[in-house]
Amino acid sequence: MKKLRIVTRSSKLALAQVDWVKNKLNNFYPDLDFDILKITTSGDKFLEAPLYKVGGKGLFVKELDDVLIQGEADIAIHSVKDVPQTLPDALILPVLCEREDPRDAWISPQGLRIEELAAGANVGTSSLRRIVQLRRVRSDLNYLSLRGNVPTRVAKCQAGDFDAIVLAKAGLARLEMSDVITHVFPPQILLPAVGQGAIGIVCHKAAEAVRALIAPLNHPRTYHCVMAERVMNKRLHGSCQVPIAGYAFVENESITLMGRVGHPDTTEMVEASCTMPFDAFEALGNEVAERLIAQGALSLIESFVKAKE
Numbered sequence: 001m002k003k004l005r006i007v008t009r010s011s012k013l014a015l016a017q018v019d020w021v022k023n024k025l026n027n028f029y030p031d032l033d034f035d036i037l038k039i040t041t042s043g044d045k046f047l048e049a050p051l052y053k054v055g056g057k058g059l060f061v062k063e064l065d066d067v068l069i070q071g072e073a074d075i076a077i078h079s080v081k082d083v084p085q086t087l088p089d090a091l092i093l094p095v096l097c098e099r100e101d102p103r104d105a106w107i108s109p110q111g112l113r114i115e116e117l118a119a120g121a122n123v124g125t126s127s128l129r130r131i132v133q134l135r136r137v138r139s140d141l142n143y144l145s146l147r148g149n150v151p152t153r154v155a156k157c158q159a160g161d162f163d164a165i166v167l168a169k170a171g172l173a174r175l176e177m178s179d180v181i182t183h184v185f186p187p188q189i190l191l192p193a194v195g196q197g198a199i200g201i202v203c204h205k206a207a208e209a210v211r212a213l214i215a216p217l218n219h220p221r222t223y224h225c226v227m228a229e230r231v232m233n234k235r236l237h238g239s240c241q242v243p244i245a246g247y248a249f250v251e252n253e254s255i256t257l258m259g260r261v262g263h264p265d266t267t268e269m270v271e272a273s274c275t276m277p278f279d280a281f282e283a284l285g286n287e288v289a290e291r292l293i294a295q296g297a298l299s300l301i302e303s304f305v306k307a308k309e
């Protein structure tokens, strides 16, 4: 292949991720050229309502899927956190690139930590996962919807709309905006979203030349961890519309997966974790899901889905 056709969202973060992937590919194939097809998805257009109310992250991905299915591009590059659990039949997610720092970052223009904010202070985040976990640290803060792309969110915070906001550290790092970060939450306090910090590449299942070309970008440790998280999420019928957190890491040839599901009204949360051999990522994802289900996770998730209707 001489030229690879890439389809992407047109946000700054998406384009930074495309550049990252292009660089990696050019390390393996110095002569490879690229055609970049930029799409403004419907997810990028409906920026007012919280994401979980307007149909979720699928909005960012479906239009790109269609381009691949129609053969108008060879690969789509995504934050894998935004890629829904179930892909269209014709497509596959064969490559997960080496993960950035998966943790969540706290941005406070006054430089205050969450513990230091005054009661009733305004915290911007539209993520139910972040809200249910941060409520356990500070139930007396006012959690408000915050949408828009990453630079817009940071600008809203710096304009004084919020006392603090929460964003993925990886997105800020990719945009070279890490200097705005006040604090980074340890996973024990704020467990990251399934797939957070990793770039995934989607392509046509039958496109063997494309799959061979991109294969060297796969990072096995990231792949096993993110797949363990996604298997757990799938068993829980997870989507971005429910507060599920999942984070796996490798230590001494084993993978540990931690999972959490939040309660809609209280500061209760169910959580589970388990460690298995490196290759057992699928069993691991299912085991942690089953342990969460044994504690009532499915009915918690259902209560969120109902509340949305």
Ligand SMILES: NCc1[nH]cc(CCC(=O)O)c1CC(=O)O
Pocket: 079, 080, 081, 082, 150, 166, 167, 168, 169, 170, 171, 172, 195, 196, 197, 198, 199
């Ligand atoms: N939901 C939007 C989204 N999708 C991916 C990232 C950040 C990059 C990543 O997690 O890989 C973000 C922004 C955020 O959550 O702060």
